[in-house]
Amino acid sequence: MYSNPNGSGPTAPKKVTAPDVRARKGGPALAMVTAYDFTMARLLDEAGVDLLLVGDSLGMVVQGLANTLPVTLDEIAYHSRAVARAAARAHVVADMPFMSYQVSSTQAVESAGRLVKNGAVESVKLEGGEDFAEHIWRIVRAGVPVMGHVGLMPQSVHSLGGFKVQGRGQDAEAKVLADARAVEEAGAYAVVLEAIPPDLAAKVTASVGIPTIGIGAGPQCDGQVLVCTDLLGMGRGHSPKFAKAYAQLGDAVVAATRRYVDEVRSGAFPAEEHSYKPNRAAESGPRVSEPSERGQGRVVNLRH
Ligand code: KIV
16 A cells, blocks of 8 residues: 555545546546646646646647647656646646657657656557557557547647648548547547537547547537636637636736736835844834835835
8 A cells, every 4th residue: 555645644535547537438527637837736636627637738838839749758757747746636647749659659658658757647648549559559558548639639730731620521520430449449548539529529429438538529528628727717819719718817817916016116015924023123123115226115124
């Protein structure tokens, strides 16, 4: 019996495992959210999400890139370690970034192993269906649970001609279905369905025995995933059609920081309660306002 480093004793929550996720086919619905750092992951875990995804979307969200392609395995491992430290209950799954698994199934096993060893994750996710079934099979045989990802695969943005809804038309529908089935047959414990019509997502969900986790795939999936900054309203630009903001933290951050800036400039912060006890209480003297070099009033302590 191992103790959980994020909690101990009888009150420590039970970790969600890949088999637990697999067993949630048909309900209760799975809630997955992306996370890239300790602070956010701890809050999301406390809120009860089932899975934390260290997505390669960190290229856009954390690094300000236009797409996920430049993200490296080391970067995913670095962010995963921070997220894993915070996840007392949620299952931690990390994305395998572009060119960390596409070259060969051997490369895929090695990269997955590095994410488990260096990133402390509990499973990995990779984009691709039939074309990558062998890679999934080999990783699973090596002891690492795999989540598939079909439909819109952002690492293929250049061959898809942009971030576009997939699975429109008979052939494209059949391809998404075949991809999801191939992922299941290869041994994946769940599969993400990204940006496909809701009726196709329902069809896929009914025809595979593993949970489907949708993003832009409508309500008839076994779970949903959102990027944390979309969920919390922290983006300042375009928000995808499928994203729902449950708070406006971006506005809250800007408003709070404006108040801080104002208080620093006016001298209202730090107040006495934010300062340590002076060494010589009697000598520390009164706080008086005097003009700063820039000509604005500010509060100074005459002793410092
Ligand atoms: O990287 C990511 O955030 C993802 C989700 C969109 C599923 O893969």
